[in-house]
Amino acid sequence: MAPAPTPVPSFGSDVRAAAVVALAPAGETSVRLRRLVDALVPTLLDGSEIRLVDASGLDHVATAPRDAPDLTLRVADLEEVRARVLASARREVWRADQDGATSCVVACVLDGDDAIGTITCVVTTPGRVLDADAADAVADVGRLVGTSVGRELLQRRARDAARRSQRLASQLHQLIAASIAVAGIQRERDVVAAIAPRARSVFDADEAVVTLDRGPGAPLQVAARRGDGSRLSDPEGADVALPSSAGVSTVALRDGDWLVAPLLEQRGATRGSICVRRSPEVTFSDDDVEVASLLAQTASSALDATEMHQTIQRSEERLRVLVDTAPIGIVETDLDGGIEWWNRAAADLFGWPAADLRVEHGDAASPAFPDAARVPLRALWAAAASGETVSAHDLSGVELGGRRRELAASVALVSPAHGRRGSLLTVVEDVTDHRQLMEELRHAQRMDVIGQLSSSVAHDFNNLLTLIAGYAELLKLEAGDDGRAAQLARDIQTTTTRASTLTGKLLTMGRTKLPAPAVFSPVASVRELSEVLDRILGAEVALTLSLDATTPAIRADVDQFEQMVMNLATNARDAMDDGGELRIAIGPTTLAAGALEPGDYVRIEIADTGAGMDEETLRRCFEPLFTTKGPSKGTGLGLPAARRVVVESGGSIEVHSERGVGTTFEILFPAAGEVPADAAPTAAPAAPVGAATILLAEDEAGIRELLARILRHNGFEVLETESGEQALDVARAFEGSIDLLVSDVVMLGMSGGELAATLQAERPDVLVVLVSGNVDSAVVESVAEGTGVFLAKPFKPSELIGVIAELLGRHRATTTS
Numbered sequence: 001m002a003p004a005p006t007p008v009p010s011f012g013s014d015v016r017a018a019a020v021v022a023l024a025p026a027g028e029t030s031v032r033l034r035r036l037v038d039a040l041v042p043t044l045l046d047g048s049e050i051r052l053v054d055a056s057g058l059d060h061v062a063t064a065p066r067d068a069p070d071l072t073l074r075v076a077d078l079e080e081v082r083a084r085v086l087a088s089a090r091r092e093v094w095r096a097d098q099d100g101a102t103s104c105v106v107a108c109v110l111d112g113d114d115a116i117g118t119i120t121c122v123v124t125t126p127g128r129v130l131d132a133d134a135a136d137a138v139a140d141v142g143r144l145v146g147t148s149v150g151r152e153l154l155q156r157r158a159r160d161a162a163r164r165s166q167r168l169a170s171q172l173h174q175l176i177a178a179s180i181a182v183a184g185i186q187r188e189r190d191v192v193a194a195i196a197p198r199a200r201s202v203f204d205a206d207e208a209v210v211t212l213d214r215g216p217g218a219p220l221q222v223a224a225r226r227g228d229g230s231r232l233s234d235p236e237g238a239d240v241a242l243p244s245s246a247g248v249s250t251v252a253l254r255d256g257d258w259l260v261a262p263l264l265e266q267r268g269a270t271r272g273s274i275c276v277r278r279s280p281e282v283t284f285s286d287d288d289v290e291v292a293s294l295l296a297q298t299a300s301s302a303l304d305a306t307e308m309h310q311t312i313q314r315s316e317e318r319l320r321v322l323v324d325t326a327p328i329g330i331v332e333t334d335l336d337g338g339i340e341w342w343n344r345a346a347a348d349l350f351g352w353p354a355a356d357l358r359v360e361h362g363d364a365a366s367p368a369f370p371d372a373a374r375v376p377l378r379a380l381w382a383a384a385a386s387g388e389t390v391s392a393h394d395l396s397g398v399e400l401g402g403r404r405r406e407l408a409a410s411v412a413l414v415s416p417a418h419g420r421r422g423s424l425l426t427v428v429e430d431v432t433d434h435r436q437l438m439e440e441l442r443h444a445q446r447m448d449v450i451g452q453l454s455s456s457v458a459h460d461f462n463n464l465l466t467l468i469a470g471y472a473e474l475l476k477l478e479a480g481d482d483g484r485a486a487q488l489a490r491d492i493q494t495t496t497t498r499a500s501t502l503t504g505k506l507l508t509m510g511r512t513k514l515p516a517p518a519v520f521s522p523v524a525s526v527r528e529l530s531e532v533l534d535r536i537l538g539a540e541v542a543l544t545l546s547l548d549a550t551t552p553a554i555r556a557d558v559d560q561f562e563q564m565v566m567n568l569a570t571n572a573r574d575a576m577d578d579g580g581e582l583r584i585a586i587g588p589t590t591l592a593a594g595a596l597e598p599g600d601y602v603r604i605e606i607a608d609t610g611a612g613m614d615e616e617t618l619r620r621c622f623e624p625l626f627t628t629k630g631p632s633k634g635t636g637l638g639l640p641a642a643r644r645v646v647v648e649s650g651g652s653i654e655v656h657s658e659r660g661v662g663t664t665f666e667i668l669f670p671a672a673g674e675v676p677a678d679a680a681p682t683a684a685p686a687a688p689v690g691a692a693t694i695l696l697a698e699d700e701a702g703i704r705e706l707l708a709r710i711l712r713h714n715g716f717e718v719l720e721t722e723s724g725e726q727a728l729d730v731a732r733a734f735e736g737s738i739d740l741l742v743s744d745v746v747m748l749g750m751s752g753g754e755l756a757a758t759l760q761a762e763r764p765d766v767l768v769v770l771v772s773g774n775v776d777s778a779v780v781e782s783v784a785e786g787t788g789v790f791l792a793k794p795f796k797p798s799e800l801i802g803v804i805a806e807l808l809g810r811h812r813a814t815t816t817s
Helices: 011-022 029-040 078-088 132-182 188-202 286-324 344-350 371-385 432-479 483-509 522-537 558-575 615-620 638-648 701-713 724-733 752-762 777-782 797-816
Strands: 047-053 059-064 092-095 103-111 114-123 207-212 220-225 229-233 253-255 258-264 270-277 329-333 339-342 390-400 403-414 423-430 517-520 541-547 554-557 580-591 599-608 652-658 662-670 693-697 717-721 740-744 767-772 788-792
Touching: 011 029, 011 132, 029 047, 029 059, 029 132, 078 092, 078 103, 078 114, 092 132, 103 132, 114 132, 132 188, 132 286, 188 207, 188 220, 188 270, 188 286, 258 286, 270 286, 329 344, 344 423, 371 390, 371 403, 371 423, 403 432, 432 483, 432 701, 432 797, 517 522, 517 558, 522 541, 522 558, 522 580, 554 558, 554 638, 554 662, 558 580, 558 599, 558 638, 558 662, 580 662, 638 652, 638 662, 693 701, 693 724, 693 752, 701 717, 701 740, 701 797, 717 724, 724 740, 724 752, 740 752, 740 797, 752 767, 752 777, 767 777, 767 797, 777 788, 788 797
Parallel strands: 541 580, 693 717, 693 740, 740 767, 767 788
Antiparallel strands: 047 059, 047 114, 092 103, 103 114, 207 220, 207 270, 220 229, 253 258, 258 270, 329 339, 329 423, 390 403, 403 423, 517 554, 580 599, 599 662, 652 662
């Protein structure tokens, strides 16, 4: 029977003493643990191992003797025992083999109540055992080891916490600097360029790349490298392989060697990213992830601010352009009416300097509203300041640029903001021209009615004159040698011609058409108007004409020119209540220099001996809608229309007047340098050229009978019809050829123009003569080119025969050549 094993003598006190010495705070944990196991082996033990397994990452193993085999090879199930001890924090003592050669104690290394490792003590000397006292000593050593290690862990955590705090403080300081650096930047490119080097500096990284994938400045990429500064690069050809999460991640994260933080828009969408990279040996901490998020938020806020700034700038620019180019004046004043700002239209309207050249309020040169506008505006300002809505208030008779204008004003209150007092916006529009146009439109509508009535009367009157002229010519032909009868016929023709001229001038008064400038003789025009003027002036006003036959032609609208002369004559008549004289003088003149271009001009002087005008009336006489007559006598449009005709023709008009003496209008027109179309020599009417068949369409029986008689008298075969529809029926039923159509333009049902177009579509060789007393020659545009002519009523039979002969002769010459 084997002898009973003996405990290790004085093991407990010696182990504790060795532990106290070995674990004295001198050196790192691994050194102290090595000293401890070396002190225990081989003096007290045959083998010892201390193993620390700390969750913080500290992992130390100290074994003695160093060249001994691993204890796990010498002691069966040692790893399982250690696991149980760590789990239970209780020691275990046992005989490790059957022959009693090995005795083992495993105790827990405790840091307070936390098990952070194990201490294993082994004796292999036969007869020696580790008893309960030895186990207590080993457990005490475990607690000593735990306390020593815990003290070092605390010191290490304190140092780590201090370093972390310092690093965080540095990063936060750099974050603040970054936010200050990007705080006023107004372009996305500049924000990205400022963030990249700061991102590298904040994390002490080897490389930082900031990308912008969306937005006005995208795509954009700026890279900053250690020792290489930062540079802008093309995202498509960049030499940096960014992590896959760049540009798509919505939260800050670690991606391999990279730390990625997204740049987010206000709506939460990703617009880019901040990517920083260190060497693989240095990892990013959770604090780094948080700091990256803060830096990305700073950059995103700066990008949002630049986007908002640009939006505000664009809005302000649009508003500035809109206000400055608005066709109406906009003026900002204080609540007392002091002018603070105005747009370009207001400067043009009131003759103020440009707003960017304005002087401070209170300066003597500060702009001000005209007196005539300021008084009513004060009432509008007071009403608007009290909260009332003021719109479209008339400001009448405001003198601007030497002319009285009609204005419309609206006022709105601008509420106070940011410590400033409220202000008033005054919108002023010059409505003079608008009202003039409206009045001219009403006048044109009245004249259109007059023109339609005149046209209707002229049609019937010209038909009668055509009959009178036709029968007068027939009478002259049949009078033969009876000289007295022939003279009477000629007198009838002369009177008919004068009546026709008078009818034409009356039609001019009611005509409303677009200006059609033409070259004409003003002398001939005024001479033709003389009969109409005599009737306008009446018996108590004498008309005196002084017309120089050498006066050149002018270029203007004939109707407007004649209307101007009649308007001035009407004004002169109204100024001579007790009678007087109206003198019209026309002659050539030459200007060397002055307001008009040097050259040849026609001078027209229209003077009366009436009451004259005072200074106020003389100054305003050309203003639209201004009149000194009663509401039923004047519109205030005659003189403005006269000036418009003259100015549009390149001339000038001036007026001189004296109370009790009279008024003189002096008008200058540039000489045209051309011969009037109606003054050009014309060929004598061609004689009849053989037999021809003529289709006659005229709804007036007397005119139709006269025309048929004239045509047959000159050898033509005539097909008489009384309407356009009947003319078509006769033409379609007639088997022979029809050479020419003579038709009135204005008929019941189908007009002459429609008849001609339809007939030529069926018989292309038919020539056309259209006659009318109240339409112009443009009506022949409805027929084929070169196949029609227009003849105005009234006309002589010889004129009709001459037109027909010329048209037939020209057509037959063309077809035979």
